[in-house]
Amino acid sequence: MTAEARSGPAPSRVARRRDRKVADILSAAADVLSERGFHGMSLDEVADRLDLTKASLYHYFPSREELVSACLETLATTANERLRQTAGAVSGTAAERLGMLIRAQLDMVVREYPQMARLFLQPLDWPELYRQRSRALRVEHDEIFRSVVREGIRSGEFNVDEDVAMHNLYGAMNNVPVWFRGRRKKDVDDMAAKVADNLLRLFLPPASSSSA
Amino acid sequence: MTAEARSGPAPSRVARRRDRKVADILSAAADVLSERGFHGMSLDEVADRLDLTKASLYHYFPSREELVSACLETLATTANERLRQTAGAVSGTAAERLGMLIRAQLDMVVREYPQMARLFLQPLDWPELYRQRSRALRVEHDEIFRSVVREGIRSGEFNVDEDVAMHNLYGAMNNVPVWFRGRRKKDVDDMAAKVADNLLRLFLPPASSSSA
Amino acid sequence: MTAEARSGPAPSRVARRRDRKVADILSAAADVLSERGFHGMSLDEVADRLDLTKASLYHYFPSREELVSACLETLATTANERLRQTAGAVSGTAAERLGMLIRAQLDMVVREYPQMARLFLQPLDWPELYRQRSRALRVEHDEIFRSVVREGIRSGEFNVDEDVAMHNLYGAMNNVPVWFRGRRKKDVDDMAAKVADNLLRLFLPPASSSSA
Amino acid sequence: MTAEARSGPAPSRVARRRDRKVADILSAAADVLSERGFHGMSLDEVADRLDLTKASLYHYFPSREELVSACLETLATTANERLRQTAGAVSGTAAERLGMLIRAQLDMVVREYPQMARLFLQPLDWPELYRQRSRALRVEHDEIFRSVVREGIRSGEFNVDEDVAMHNLYGAMNNVPVWFRGRRKKDVDDMAAKVADNLLRLFLPPASSSSA
DNA sequence: GATGAATGAGCCTTCATTCAT
DNA sequence: GATGAATGAAGGCTCATTCAT
Numbered sequence: 001m002t003a004e005a006r007s008g009p010a011p012s013r014v015a016r017r018r019d020r021k022v023a024d025i026l027s028a029a030a031d032v033l034s035e036r037g038f039h040g041m042s043l044d045e046v047a048d049r050l051d052l053t054k055a056s057l058y059h060y061f062p063s064r065e066e067l068v069s070a071c072l073e074t075l076a077t078t079a080n081e082r083l084r085q086t087a088g089a090v091s092g093t094a095a096e097r098l099g100m101l102i103r104a105q106l107d108m109v110v111r112e113y114p115q116m117a118r119l120f121l122q123p124l125d126w127p128e129l130y131r132q133r134s135r136a137l138r139v140e141h142d143e144i145f146r147s148v149v150r151e152g153i154r155s156g157e158f159n160v161d162e163d164v165a166m167h168n169l170y171g172a173m174n175n176v177p178v179w180f181r182g183r184r185k186k187d188v189d190d191m192a193a194k195v196a197d198n199l200l201r202l203f204l205p206p207a208s209s210s211s212a
Numbered sequence: 213m214t215a216e217a218r219s220g221p222a223p224s225r226v227a228r229r230r231d232r233k234v235a236d237i238l239s240a241a242a243d244v245l246s247e248r249g250f251h252g253m254s255l256d257e258v259a260d261r262l263d264l265t266k267a268s269l270y271h272y273f274p275s276r277e278e279l280v281s282a283c284l285e286t287l288a289t290t291a292n293e294r295l296r297q298t299a300g301a302v303s304g305t306a307a308e309r310l311g312m313l314i315r316a317q318l319d320m321v322v323r324e325y326p327q328m329a330r331l332f333l334q335p336l337d338w339p340e341l342y343r344q345r346s347r348a349l350r351v352e353h354d355e356i357f358r359s360v361v362r363e364g365i366r367s368g369e370f371n372v373d374e375d376v377a378m379h380n381l382y383g384a385m386n387n388v389p390v391w392f393r394g395r396r397k398k399d400v401d402d403m404a405a406k407v408a409d410n411l412l413r414l415f416l417p418p419a420s421s422s423s424a
Numbered sequence: 425m426t427a428e429a430r431s432g433p434a435p436s437r438v439a440r441r442r443d444r445k446v447a448d449i450l451s452a453a454a455d456v457l458s459e460r461g462f463h464g465m466s467l468d469e470v471a472d473r474l475d476l477t478k479a480s481l482y483h484y485f486p487s488r489e490e491l492v493s494a495c496l497e498t499l500a501t502t503a504n505e506r507l508r509q510t511a512g513a514v515s516g517t518a519a520e521r522l523g524m525l526i527r528a529q530l531d532m533v534v535r536e537y538p539q540m541a542r543l544f545l546q547p548l549d550w551p552e553l554y555r556q557r558s559r560a561l562r563v564e565h566d567e568i569f570r571s572v573v574r575e576g577i578r579s580g581e582f583n584v585d586e587d588v589a590m591h592n593l594y595g596a597m598n599n600v601p602v603w604f605r606g607r608r609k610k611d612v613d614d615m616a617a618k619v620a621d622n623l624l625r626l627f628l629p630p631a632s633s634s635s636a
Numbered sequence: 637m638t639a640e641a642r643s644g645p646a647p648s649r650v651a652r653r654r655d656r657k658v659a660d661i662l663s664a665a666a667d668v669l670s671e672r673g674f675h676g677m678s679l680d681e682v683a684d685r686l687d688l689t690k691a692s693l694y695h696y697f698p699s700r701e702e703l704v705s706a707c708l709e710t711l712a713t714t715a716n717e718r719l720r721q722t723a724g725a726v727s728g729t730a731a732e733r734l735g736m737l738i739r740a741q742l743d744m745v746v747r748e749y750p751q752m753a754r755l756f757l758q759p760l761d762w763p764e765l766y767r768q769r770s771r772a773l774r775v776e777h778d779e780i781f782r783s784v785v786r787e788g789i790r791s792g793e794f795n796v797d798e799d800v801a802m803h804n805l806y807g808a809m810n811n812v813p814v815w816f817r818g819r820r821k822k823d824v825d826d827m828a829a830k831v832a833d834n835l836l837r838l839f840l841p842p843a844s845s846s847s848a
Numbered sequence: 849g850a851t852g853a854a855t856g857a858g859c860c861t862t863c864a865t866t867c868a869t
Numbered sequence: 870g871a872t873g874a875a876t877g878a879a880g881g882c883t884c885a886t887t888c889a890t
Contacts (some may be wrong), residue, residue: 018870037337039251041253053872054864064864126249164406167391168384172316175383194376209867226852226890233853254880266881268854276881461761463675467885475849478763478885488885561855588830591815592808599807618800630840633837650873651868657874678859689861694877700860 022060024050034113038068038126054096069133074135075116079108083144094152095200102196105173110180112186117174139177142166154201159205168202224270234272238261242283246327250280281345287328288349291320292312295356306364307412313357314385314408321389329386354378364415373418380414448474448483454495462492462550493557499540500561517616519574519624525569528599528621534604534612541598544549566590576627583603583629592626640708658696661826666707670751674762675703705769709753712773715744719780730788730834736778738832746824748765753810778802788839795841804838 021075028049032041043064047054059098061067086104090097109117114169146166150165152158158165227410240261246254248311255266255276298316303311321329338346358378364370368375388407456465469489471478483490505595510528515522533541541584551556570590576582582589604612664685668677679690679700697703722740726733745753762770783800788794794801812831816824 021870024218037251039249041863044862055873056871057867058865069405093250094875115274160410161406164403164410167387168407168410171385171387171391172383175379175387179383191376195380198372198376198380199418201413201418202410204413204418206413207419230852255882256880265855267856267883270882271853445849461675463673464761466883468883479852479887480850482886483849583828584834588827588834591811592831592834595809595811595815596807597803599803599811603803603807615800618797619804622796622800622804625837625840625842626834628837628842630837631843654873679861680859689876691877694861694864695874 005109006144013076014115018055025057025067026071026074028173029067030075030113032069033071034116038130041068043067062166068130072130072134072137073127076134076141078113079105079116081140082108087148089107093149094155094157095204098145098148098152098203099196099200102169102173102190102199105108106176106192106196109174109177117177145169149203158203160203165202172199222329230272237269237272237279238283242280242287242325242327247281248318253280255279269424277341280342283327284342284346284349287325288346290319290325291328292352292356294320298356299356306360306367306369307416309362310357310364310415311408311412312409313360314381315404317385318404319410321386322392322404325391326380326393329389352384357381361415364393365404367413370415372415377414381411384411442484449481449484449491450495450498453491454499454537457492457495465492467491471576489553492554496554498564499537500558502537503529503540504564504568506532507565510605511568511572515622517554517577518572518581521568521626522572522576522627523620523624524599525572526593526623527616530600530616530620533601534616541601569593573627582627584627589626593623596623638656652695655767657685661696661703662707662710665703666749668713669707670753673789674766677704679703697826699730701765707751708766708770708773709785711749712770712777714749715741715836716780718744719777721723723780723784725769730784730791731840734781734784734788735832735836738805738835739782742812742828742832743811745810746816746828750813750817753813768801778806781805794839796839807834808835 025046029041029046031049032045036042036045043054043057046067047057057067061070083101083104086100087097090100146162149158149160149166153160153162171200172195176192180191181192220321237258241253241258244257244261248254250256255269258279259266259269268280273282295313295316298312299309301310358374361370361372361374363370365374386409388404392403395403434625449470453465453470456469460466461468468483468540470491471572473519481491485494507528510524512604514524560601570586573582573584573586573590577584577586596619598615607615647819661682665677665682668681668685672678679693682812683693683704684692693703706726719737719740722736723733726736769784782798783796785796785798785802790797808831814827816827
C-alpha cells in the first residue's frame with residue numbers, strides 16, 4: 001500500500017520484504033480483532049502471534065490507532081472485492097442477485113471474519129475516529145448492495161423505501177455472527193441460507209398486506 | 213436489615229434516599245455504558261457524572277461487575293414491563309399486534325433507552341459472564357414477541373421459520389439507534405413507523421417468491 | 425480506664441455503659457488482631473463482629489492507632505496480672521518458680537492470646553510507634569521473669585548471662601504459637617510442658633560443658 | 637528463549653544485565669520486606685529505592701506475589717548454601733559442630749540478611765500461600781541442623797526431644813536480629829558468641845535437673 | 849450515641865508509547 | 870530492523886477518616 005504506490009523503479013527487495021511484513025501484521029491484528037474485539041486487542045498479543053516485540057510493531061505502524069484503521073481498510077477491501085466478484089458473476093432477477101450478495105456477505109461474516117460485522121455496524125462503543133472511518137469505508141460496500149436494490153425498485157420487482165430496507169438488512173445481517181457463535185459448521189450453512197431467504201422478504205411486497 | 217424487614221409502607225427516609233441514589237447511579241452507568249461500551253465504561257466517568265468519587269460508588273455496588281449487571285437487569289425489567297403492557301393492551305390480527313410490539317420496542321430503544329439495544333445485541337467482545345446474564349434476561353423479552361409470532365404462524369397469517377425471522381427482527385430492531393443517532397426527533401417518528409412496517413414483512417409470505 | 429480513673433462520685437450509668445462498650449470493642453479488636461495480624465485487622469471487621477458501624481468505633485477511639493495501642497495495653501495488663509499471680513503463688517527453687525512462669529506464659533500465648541506473642545516479639549514490621557509502646561509495656565513483664573532469674577543467679581542455682589538467656593527464652597517462647605498452630609489441644613498441653621522443661625536448660629549449667 | 641538455550645558460557649550482555657537487575661530488585665525487595673513486613677511492602681517503595689517506576693518492576697516479575705516468592709527462595713538458597721559449607725567444613729563433637737552452625741546462622745541473620753529471619757519465623761499474618769512456601773523452603777535448612785542434632789542424640793552426647801529443642805533453637809535464633817537492632821558491630825560479635833553458647837545448652841543435659 | 853454517605857490516598861496491575869542500543 | 874527497558878496514565882479496589890443527620 002505504501003511501496004506499491006510509488007511510481008519509481010521496481011520496488012527494492014527490502015521494500016517487498018517490508019510490505020510482506022506489513023501484511024503479516026495486518027493479518028495477525030485482524031485475527032486478534034476478531035477474537036477479542038476492538039477493546040480487547042492489545043499490541044502485546046498481536047506481537048506475540050508474530051514472534052515479535054510490541055516495540056517492533058512501531059516500525060510499521062506509528063500507533064495502535066493506525067494499525068486498527070489499516071485493519072479496517074483491509075477488511076473492507078477484502079469484503080468489497082469479494083462482493084463485487086459475486087455481483088459481477090450473477091445474472092437473473094434483482095431478487096436472485098440480491099440473494100447472492102446476502103449469502104456472500106453472510107458467508108464472509110460468519111465463516112471468515114466475524115469481526116468484519118463490526119465494520120458495518122458502526123459499533124456504538126468505538127471512538128468517534130473509527131466510526132467516521134468505518135462509515136466512509138462502508139459507503140462502497142453499501143453501494144454494491146444498493147445498486148441491485150435500486151434496480152429492483154426501478155423494475156418494480158422490489159417495493160420498498162430503500163433506506164429503511166437497507167438498514168434493516170444490514171442490522172440483521174451483521175448480527176448473525178453473534179447468533180451463530182458456537183454452532184456447528186453444518187448447521188451454519190443451512191441457517192445462513194434460511195436467513196438470506198427471509199431477509200429477501202424485506203424487499204418484496206407481502207402477499208396480503210395489512211400495513212401496505 | 214432493619215428497614216428491609218418491614219412490611220413495606222414505611223421505607224425509612226434513609227432507605228428511600230439510598231434507593232434514589234442507586235437509581236441515579238444505574239442511570240448514569242447505563243448512559244456511559246451506551247456511549248462508551250462495556251470496556252470503555254470507567255467507574256471514574258460514572259462517578260464524575262454524578263459529582264461523586266469512584267470510591268463512593270462502592271457504597272452502593274460491591275464491584276464494577278455488579279454495577280454493570282444491575283444495569284442490564286434494570287433495563288431488561290423496564291423493557292419487559294413496557295412490552296407486556298403493550299402486548300396486553302392490543303387486539304387484532306397477529307400482524308397488527310406484532311406491529312405494535314415492534315413499534316413499542318423501537319420507541320424505547322430510540323427515544324428513551326438507547327443503551328437498551330446493547331442488552332439485546334450481546335456484543336461479541338463482552339466477557340462471557342455478561343453474555344450469559346444478558347442472554348438469560350433476554351429470554352423473557354423474547355418470549356413476548358415469540359408468543360405473538362407463534363400465534364400468527366398457527367393461524368396461517370405468518371409463514372416463517374420462527375427462529376430465523378426472530379433473529380433478523382432483533383438484529384434490525386436493535387441496530388436502529390445506531391442508524392438514528394443524531395437525527396431530528398420529528399424524522400425519527402416517521403422513520404420508526406416505516407421501519408416497523410418493513411420489518412413485518414419478515415413474517416408475511418411474499419407476493420411472488422423468486423427464491424425457493 | 426477513663427471513667428474508673430475519675431475521682432468524682434459514683435460513675436454514672438452512662439459512664440459504666442460506655443466502659444462496657446469500650447471493653448467489648450477491645451475484646452473484639454484483640455480477637456481480630458490475633459486472627460489477622462496487625463496489618464490484617466481492619467476497622468470494618470472489628471465493627472462487624474460487634475454489630476456496629478465502622479463510624480461508631482470513632483466514638484470510643486479517636487483512631488485506629490489508638491485502638492491498637494489500647495489492645496496492646498490490655499493484653500499486657502492481662503498477661504502481667506496473670507504472671508504476677510503465678511509468681512506470688514509458688515515457692516521452691518528458682519528453677520521450679522521459673523518453670524511455673526514459663527508454663528503460665530506458654531499457656532496464655534498458646535491457648536488464649538496467640539496475638540500476645542507479638543507484643544513480646546517486637547515485630548519488625550510494626551510501625552516504630554507501636555514498637556516503642558510495646559517495648560515499654562514489656563518491661564514490666566520482663567521484670568517478673570528477671571527477678572526470679574536474678575535470684576537463681578544470686579543463689580548459684582543458675583549460671584548464665586542474664587540478658588542472653590532472657591532473650592533466648594523470649595524468642596523461643598513467643599515463637600511457640602507459630603509452631604503449634606493447628607495442632608490438637610491435647611497435644612498442645614504435652615508439648616508445652618516439654619518446651620518449658622527444655623527452656624529451663626538455658627539457665628542451668630550443662631552436665632558436661634564443652635563450651636563453658 | 638534464544639540466550640537461555642545456549643550452553644552457558646556466553647549469556648549475552650543483555651542477559652547478564654537483566655540478571656543483575658533482577659538481583660538488584662530482589663535485594664531491594666528483601667530490604668523493604670524486612671523493614672516493613674509483608675503487608676507493609678509496597679511495589680512503589682521497592683521501585684523508589686531502585687530509582688524505577690512501579691510499572692518497570694513488571695518487566696522482571698509478573699506480580700507482587702512472584703516477587704515476594706522469589707525473595708523467599710533467594711534467601712533460602714543463600715542460607716542453605718552457606719550452612720552446608722559450614723557443616724561440611726567442621727569436625728569434632730556434635731556440640732562443637734552444632735555450635736558452628738548456630739554461629740553461622742547468627743552471623744548471617746545478624747550481619748548480612750536481617751530479612752532472613754522472617755523466612756524462618758513464618759509470621760502469623762502472612763497469607764497461607766506464603767507460609768506454605770516458606771515452610772517448604774525451610775525444610776532443607778532445618779535438615780542441616782537436625783542431622784547434627786540426631787547424631788549427637790545417637791552418640792548420647794545430646795539428650796533432648798529433637799522437635800522441642802529444634803523449635804526453641806529456631807525461635808531464639810531468629811529473634812536475635814530484633815534484639816540486636818541498633819547495637820554497635822563490636823558488641824554484636826561478642827553477643828552472638830554468648831547467644832550461641834547459651835543455645836547449645838538446649839541440647840545438653842543439665843548438671844542437676846530440678847524439673848522431672 | 850449511632851450511622852450512612854462521602855472521600856483521599858494508596859495499592860496492584862495493564863498498556864500504549866518512547867528510546868537507547 | 871529489532872528489541873529490552875522504562876514509563877505515565879489510567880483502571881479497579883480498599884480503607885481509615887470525617888461529617889451531617
